[in-house]
Amino acid sequence: MVEPVVIVHGGAWAVPEILWDRSIAGVKTAALHGYxxxxxxxxxxDVAEAAVEMDAIIMNGATMEAGAVAAIRNIPNPVKVARLIMEKTPHVMLAGEGANKFASQYGINEVDKELLITPYAKEELAEYKKYTNTVYCLFNKTEHVNPVGHDTVGCAVVDQKGHTACATSTGGITAKMPGRVGAVSTTGCGEAIMKACLARHIVSVMGTGQDVVTAIKSGLNHMETRINGFGGAIAVSCKGDVGMQFSTPRMPWAYVRQGKLHYGIHPGQHIIEDL
Structure with missing residues (x-):
């Protein structure tokens, strides 16, 4: 019997101090809800879908099924659409207008985009028009002036039978080009993650018998040394091992296991609370 675990992250980037408390509160709430x-x-x-709320992916480790959407517009919870693709079609990914039409067929309709764009997001866009390289400013290890960013969230789960699932949803980076598709299942600079095949690297290292934390560290080190890319990842094994690592300035994360809530946001921070 495996000890169930639910772990979530709120995105690896230079989270500004004004968002620290809200970021931590968000991942704690999501982890508790999923558990x-x-x-x-x-x-x-069910847990993976419930824990994350316009790219999205969901994967079922027990069946190797997967569903994803990319560049879907004005949908408040795109991971629901990704799950429908996984369960109702022979496909893995739908993008753009096709994804929106598919969602509509199952009663998931577009909402007014103003409901999905916060005043803070508008400020981010205005600020980042000043920079020539948004990706570098968001994810480099160095702190930057007005480090505003992105909205990636993710979840990984293992149950008592050792079945695993994961989900990730993201609006992408601030000031992204139209049609940009972000890499998912990890977090950080999507372009770097895709080039480094970060998730695949982590799984491959775990397959050699290494523990989860070692595998994530190996993947992040590979991405940084090969292409100067930064990010983070959360992972669980079928044995219930859990890990979270990041090479960006911060990454809010939280997980629940054995009646305890674990969380943090800064490098080396690991706070534990009894439930």
């Missing part, structure tokens, strides 16, 4: 779903008999896929 409750698991305790009430929900599947690992």
């Amino acid at each position: 409750k779903v698991l305790q009430e008999g929900g599947s690992v896929v």
Whole structure:
């Protein structure tokens, strides 16, 4: 029997101090909610969908099924659409207008984009028009002036039977070009993550028998040394091992296991609370 685990992240980037408390509160709430779903008999896929709220992906480790959407517009919870693609079609990914039409067929309709764009996001866009390289400013290890950013969230789950699932949803980086598709299942600079095949690297290292934390560190080190890319990742194994690492200035994360809530945002920070 495996000890169930639910771990979530709120994106690896230079999270500004004004967002620290809200970021931590968000990942704690998501982890607790996901763990409750698991305790009430929900599947690992149910948990992965519930824990994250316009790219998105969901994967079921037990069946090797996957679904994803890319460049979908004005959908408040794109991971729901990704799950429908996984369960209702033979495809893995739909993009753009096709993804929106598919969502509409299942009663998931577009909403007014103003409902999805916060005043803070508008300030971010105005600020980053001043920079020539948004990606560098968001994810480099060095702190920058007005380091505003992105909205990636992710979840990984393992249940008592060792079944795993994960989900990731993102609006992408601030000031991204139209049509940009972000890499998912990890977090940080999507272009670097795709070039380095970060998630695949982590899984491959775990396949050699290395622990989860060692595998994530190896992947992040490979991405940094090969292409000067920065980011983070969360992972669980079928044995219930859990890990989170990041090479950016900060990454909010939280997980629940054995009646305890673990969380942090700064490098080396690991706070534990009894439930």
